[in-house]
Amino acid sequence: MTTVKINPKRLAALRARKGLSQKQLASKVGVDKGTVSRWERGETTRVRDEKLGLLCKVLHTTTAELSSDSPLSERSPDRETGSREQVNLMMDIACRNALGLVAMRYGVTRQQIVEIAPLLFFIAAERSLIDRREKLDRLRESVDRAIGEAADHLQNHLRGTQNWHDEELLEQEDASFAARDLFANQVGPWTDDRARSNPFARFLTNLLAETGLNPLVPISWEVGEGPTYRIGFEEVSKLVGGDSSACASVLSGKVALTDMPTDVRRGSSAVRAQWVNDQAGIEDRELKEFLETLDLQSFTLNLVETGGDDHGL
Numbered sequence: 001m002t003t004v005k006i007n008p009k010r011l012a013a014l015r016a017r018k019g020l021s022q023k024q025l026a027s028k029v030g031v032d033k034g035t036v037s038r039w040e041r042g043e044t045t046r047v048r049d050e051k052l053g054l055l056c057k058v059l060h061t062t063t064a065e066l067s068s069d070s071p072l073s074e075r076s077p078d079r080e081t082g083s084r085e086q087v088n089l090m091m092d093i094a095c096r097n098a099l100g101l102v103a104m105r106y107g108v109t110r111q112q113i114v115e116i117a118p119l120l121f122f123i124a125a126e127r128s129l130i131d132r133r134e135k136l137d138r139l140r141e142s143v144d145r146a147i148g149e150a151a152d153h154l155q156n157h158l159r160g161t162q163n164w165h166d167e168e169l170l171e172q173e174d175a176s177f178a179a180r181d182l183f184a185n186q187v188g189p190w191t192d193d194r195a196r197s198n199p200f201a202r203f204l205t206n207l208l209a210e211t212g213l214n215p216l217v218p219i220s221w222e223v224g225e226g227p228t229y230r231i232g233f234e235e236v237s238k239l240v241g242g243d244s245s246a247c248a249s250v251l252s253g254k255v256a257l258t259d260m261p262t263d264v265r266r267g268s269s270a271v272r273a274q275w276v277n278d279q280a281g282i283e284d285r286e287l288k289e290f291l292e293t294l295d296l297q298s299f300t301l302n303l304v305e306t307g308g309d310d311h312g313l
Helices: 008-017 022-029 033-041 049-059 063-067 093-106 110-148 152-158 161-178 199-209 233-239 244-251 269-293 296-306
Strands: 003-005 046-048
Touching: 003 049, 003 063, 008 033, 008 049, 008 063, 022 033, 022 049, 046 049, 049 063, 093 110, 093 233, 093 244, 110 161, 110 199, 233 244, 233 269, 244 269
Parallel strands: none
Antiparallel strands: 003 046
16 A cells, blocks of 8 residues: 655644644545644654645645655745744634624734734633632532531531542642643543533633623534534624524634635625535535545544554554
8 A cells, every 4th residue: 555755844834724623634534633633743654645635725836846855835935024923823714704793893904813812811721710719619618518507416528538539629629720721621520522621611711601692503613622612603604694504614614715706705705605605516526525435434444443543544
């Protein structure tokens, strides 16, 4: 089986330019997220021909570009950058769309939003930790009051070794504050839905609800992944004339607003909605065609035989 050596840094840069997460690229190429991660870390530098072809198609690139030993240029070397340098951020399509919609809502530039993002994150993170500490303090005060109402012969038992696991959990929460553990990874046990139930995601969901705007879906944020949220419904609705399918395609990141041609953008809302729906249809057809090319029976058999190890992909 023929394989081709790729440049990990070029792969990561090209993926970032398309606004795809590792998980999204993996889905389009037909591998798992761990495989893409190993490719980009250089742990697996050789890729099978068929996977390389899919990578080139999804990233709109060539084998030569993916295989080049030189780093992918981010800007022309003679370009004056001034005090602001170009930063190559990995941002999925839904996030890029949200960035544009928020800029549209408040009449600011995308750059202004990005430049204020560290400060806003700092404020939200610290406020989230303060909120958790206040809740923990109130919980302990409530427990003390409740135990104080119990008969004397019960109080020692209520505070005794029978409840050691409860106090241990509260101590874990204390340690989590000290470590600025936003997602409470040091506190357990956890439910399966930790992406939505971790304290930072819940705090941001509540904060968004306080604006009076419909958040559409709760914010989901798994540690190690990017956040999932839906904002900008009013703006995208105006853009596409209230077409529900087009709105959903933009907010979910199926279609990138930055790909919209200038003549379409200057057209009517109906023209813009039609373009978005057409692009979404192309995405759906390409995914369907890709799935039809997979030999799922052989793929499943290979997973059984290898124990799910796809390092050779």
